[in-house]
Amino acid sequence: MxxxxxxxxxxxxxxxxRSVTIDESGEIEVHVAPSDLEKAKELLKDLGVADYxxxxxxxxxxxxxxxxxxxxxxxxxxxxxxxxxEDVQAVxxxxxxx
Numbered sequence: 756m757x758x759x760x761x762x763x764x765x766x767x768x769x770x771x772x773r774s775v776t777i778d779e780s781g782e783i784e785v786h787v788a789p790s791d792l793e794k795a796k797e798l799l800k801d802l803g804v805a806d807y808x809x810x811x812x813x814x815x816x817x818x819x820x821x822x823x824x825x826x827x828x829x830x831x832x833x834x835x836x837x838x839x840x841e842d843v844q845a846v847x848x849x850x851x852x853x
Contacts, residue, residue: 761785761802768798773815782808786815816849827853 761783762775771788772795778784783804787795789812796810822830830853837843 756781756783756802761799764798764802765795768794770795770798813845814847816847819849819851821852822850 756777758775758777761777762772765772765775765785765787770791773786773788774784775786776784783799785795785799792810792812796807827850830848830850834846834848834853837846
């Protein structure tokens with residue numbers, strides 16, 4: 756299956772496609788608008804894709820940033836603390852170089 760064919764199917768199905776990639780093993784990764792997740796799953800099913808490693812809504816930044824080494828160390832420490840907290844379910848960041 757070609758990336759362009761998957762993308763065309765989704766676009767023709769009125770899905771807001773952010774990206775489509777297919778790796779060497781044939782695994783397809785599709786990013787769509789959160790409101791289009793279920794519609795994308797149905798269209799992918801029509802293409803023969805029925806099994807998913809993950810099919811979820813998540814947060815992606817519109818813009819990535821890079822921070823200096825001092826800020827990176829502080830951010831890593833904070834992320835480690837949040838990772839250990841039982842009440843925290845997910846943490847999102849737009850820092851690219853951590």
